Amino acid sequence: MSQDVTIIITDRKGVKHEVQAPTDMNLNLMELIRMYELAEEGTIGVCGGMAMCASCQCYVLNDVLKTERNDDEEAMLSEAYHVKDDSRLGCQIPITAEIDGLTIEIAPEQ
Amino acid sequence: MIETDILIIGAGPTGLFTVFEAGLLKLKCHIIDALPQPGGQLSELYPKKPIYDIPGLPDVLAGDLVNNLMEQIKQFQPGFTLSETAETIDKLVDGTFIVTTNKGTKHQAKAIAIAGGLGTFEPRKPEIDRISFYEEKGVEYFVKDPELFRDKKIVIAGGGDSALDWSIFLADVASEVTLIHRRNEFRGALDSVEKLQEYKKMGLVNLITPAEVISLHGEDHLNAITINKDGNQETIKTDYFIPLFGLTPKLGAIANWGLEIEKNAIKVNNALDYQTNIPGIYAIGDVNTYPGKLKLILCGFHEATLMCQSVYQRINPGKKYVLKYTTVSGVDGFDGTRKEAEKAVVKSIE
Numbered sequence: 001m002s003q004d005v006t007i008i009i010t011d012r013k014g015v016k017h018e019v020q021a022p023t024d025m026n027l028n029l030m031e032l033i034r035m036y037e038l039a040e041e042g043t044i045g046v047c048g049g050m051a052m053c054a055s056c057q058c059y060v061l062n063d064v065l066k067t068e069r070n071d072d073e074e075a076m077l078s079e080a081y082h083v084k085d086d087s088r089l090g091c092q093i094p095i096t097a098e099i100d101g102l103t104i105e106i107a108p109e110q
Numbered sequence: 111m112i113e114t115d116i117l118i119i120g121a122g123p124t125g126l127f128t129v130f131e132a133g134l135l136k137l138k139c140h141i142i143d144a145l146p147q148p149g150g151q152l153s154e155l156y157p158k159k160p161i162y163d164i165p166g167l168p169d170v171l172a173g174d175l176v177n178n179l180m181e182q183i184k185q186f187q188p189g190f191t192l193s194e195t196a197e198t199i200d201k202l203v204d205g206t207f208i209v210t211t212n213k214g215t216k217h218q219a220k221a222i223a224i225a226g227g228l229g230t231f232e233p234r235k236p237e238i239d240r241i242s243f244y245e246e247k248g249v250e251y252f253v254k255d256p257e258l259f260r261d262k263k264i265v266i267a268g269g270g271d272s273a274l275d276w277s278i279f280l281a282d283v284a285s286e287v288t289l290i291h292r293r294n295e296f297r298g299a300l301d302s303v304e305k306l307q308e309y310k311k312m313g314l315v316n317l318i319t320p321a322e323v324i325s326l327h328g329e330d331h332l333n334a335i336t337i338n339k340d341g342n343q344e345t346i347k348t349d350y351f352i353p354l355f356g357l358t359p360k361l362g363a364i365a366n367w368g369l370e371i372e373k374n375a376i377k378v379n380n381a382l383d384y385q386t387n388i389p390g391i392y393a394i395g396d397v398n399t400y401p402g403k404l405k406l407i408l409c410g411f412h413e414a415t416l417m418c419q420s421v422y423q424r425i426n427p428g429k430k431y432v433l434k435y436t437t438v439s440g441v442d443g444f445d446g447t448r449k450e451a452e453k454a455v456v457k458s459i460e
Contacts, residue, residue: 042374046228046359052155053356075269075297079355081237110234110358 005100010061011038012106021095030056030090033106043109049091054080056090057107064102065093082107112189114140116421117209117219119196119364122150124395124410125225126179131418133186133444134436137425140189140217142196142209144230146254149176151227154357158271158299165408175407185443191215193254195230197363205390212363221390221421224369224376225410226397228359236267236353239325248332249351259284259350265335267323268354269293274302276354281314288316288346290323290337326351367391375399383420384413390424392417 004020007029011017021032030045033056047053051072057080065088069077073092077083087107093099116132118125121143129139147153149172157173164170170178194211199222201207209217233251235241241249250258253276264284266277269291275298277289289306296303309315321339326332336345361374369386370377376393378384380400384392394417395410403409422431440450 040374042228042359042361047151047155050156050159053358055358071295072297075293075295078292079234079269 003097005095005097005102007032007095007099008101008103009033009036009038010105012108023095023097025095027095028091029058029093029095029102029104032095033090039106044106045091047091051076051089051092054089054110057082057087057110058090058093058104059084059107060086060088061103061105062101064099066098067093081110111208112140112191112215112217114138114189114217114219115425116140116221116223116418117142117207117217118188118223118225119143119209120150120225120227120395120397121145121148121190121192122225122227122395122410123152123175123179123407124227124414125150125223126176126183127411128223128225128394128414128418129183129186129188130179131415132421133183134434134441135418135422135431137418137421138188138444139186140191140219142191142194142211142217144193144195144232146193146252148180148190148192149173151231152176154231161407163406163408185441185445185447185449187444191217193252195362199367199391201388201390207390220425221392223414223417223421224364224386224391224393224397225395225414226361226364226393228396229364229374230360230362231357232360232362233353234355234358236323236355238323241326244326244328244332244351247330248328248349249326249353251353253280253352256280256283261285262349263347264288264350264352265290265323265346265348266352266354267291268356269296270354270356271298271302272354272356274298274306276352277315278302278305278309281309286316286348287314288318288348290321291317291319292322294319323351323353361397369393372399375403380413384417385420392420 004022007021009017019036044055046055054076073089115137116139118128118141121141132139152172160169162169194213196209197212198210207222262284263286265288266273267290281287310317321337323335324338325336327334334345334347376398378393378398384394386393394413396405442448
């Protein structure tokens, strides 16, 4: 039985949530945010997770995440708004055991 | 005034399939869409990506699914109002509706099917000073009619499929095409990227990367843009600037129609017919919500089918409808065509 991991998410209103995320459901961070309804439906995951809309842009606030932006993500973020150095697309971050303790903030709406 | 039985708002897969199901019931449809071509998200966002969960099609490219749906419905001769958005709705005393678009086109219908998906696609506008002033005066967010750019100088900005494909297409139309992108890498179908490479070598497209447009010039109409490349500024003469930075969906004017909205979606009665709180207005596909809703194309097809039955009852009160199978009854198009199964022969074999 796989372990859940803990992810700390600050929503768009500035409220911090500590949520448990299953690692055996092939979830990504965008889907986790939707699962816990931490962003209004219709304002996140608009393209369904194809790295084509940046509605799931997040700022990574600690150094738990070891992966870099992939090419699709880099391309989308190069055209998105409110992008910072620590911006990532939630849909491109799979929920795995390695990201236990990841702390992120959901970026403003595009 | 355009008159129809069902006015469909949204030409995505659900809206298109509605035409077929309505056609079987002899109901005529007209479709309004904000985009210049049918297909909705499938055409605009991911035409070259595969879909694996359409029943009976192990894999199909989104663009091909749209083409197939267009082929499937053509016998029912749907009307289209493209590049316009539905703005206002009025209910008349006879129970029909008048929907007027942002361009003033009026449509009268006996029922409304909102199949608006995620909403109206609006272009993502780059943050450039006074860009709104130049809209329709040299700044275009869509290529609605390529002829507008015939023998003109154009600058396209963006790094995705639309920017690549339109640069290639317009190279044969415009007198000069310049493509500007913030990065050296483009993200698109391999054949498009390779073709652009070829066009660049042949001098058909000027490619400037990594660079971005920072200001626009011209008194009444755009006549030049300034770009920033590696910290150096350069001004380029142009007749048109076409930023293609993708689209974001907004529920738009429909949100003010008095419909019950929940979580940016329209609440419907899923136990019966996907009707909204306003009788005669239905919402189907990704735009609606109900307990257990799944935003899948196949669910949209199902919702469209049930909705059409309800519209039939609304238009023909008291008339009993008997479900027919296309395999048995065939399909009679409004264009006079008929499709039917080949009859089996009854013949002795000697």
